Amino acid sequence: MFTSKKTAPRLSVDKFSSLISDNLALSGDLEFEGGLKISGKVRGNVRHKAGSTSLLALSAGGCIEGNVSSHDALIDGSIVGDLVVEHLLELHSNARVRGNISYRQLSMENGAQVQGTLTRLDDQVQLQLPRPAPVAGEEAEPA
Known part of the structure; x- marks a missing residue:
């Protein structure tokens, strides 16, 4: 009766200020x-200007050989290199990523392929916290 289906977050694509077309x-x-x-x-390497709210869209025929960073990204082509997306990453069905991916939010369609690790940016922050110093008389935990 009161069922509500969560929809995956979607980015709005109004216009692009820059284009690298398929003949380039x-x-x-x-x-x-x-x-x-x-x-x-x-x-x-393809990277966004630090502090900007950027959107990278990689079309199905598009290919990047290098590390990539963006605020938001729609990936439907191939990337050979690491990918860092500060906000929302959408991996569409033709996406092929060979490298490590760091993201805050992820939407992944059936058919998308990733050869590498997926790391949520919030988890990365926790991993960087130093371990507490052992209390006198206690054994230190193994690393």
């Missing part, structure tokens, strides 16, 4: 701000 191959690192849509090939 780029070699070198790039930094972006706002929206970036990649349908072509990039060989180099």
Whole structure:
């Protein structure tokens, strides 16, 4: 009677300020701000400008060989390298990621493939906390 189905978070894509189309191959690192849509090939690191609310969209035919960072990301192509998404990551059905992924929120469709570790950013913060010093007379815990 009162059933409510949770819907997965979705990003709104209104417009992109930058585009690397499918007929373009780029070699070198790039930094972006706002929206970036990649349908072509990039060989180099792709990172968002620190402190910006950015959106990266990688189309099904798009490919990035390098480390990637963004505030939000919609991935439907392939990435060979580590991926860090500060907010919401959507891995669509054609997504292929060979590298470690760090994210805060994750939506993953059937068919998406990841070869690497998935780490939630909140968990990473807890892992970086130092261990408490042992109290006198107690044995230290093994590392």
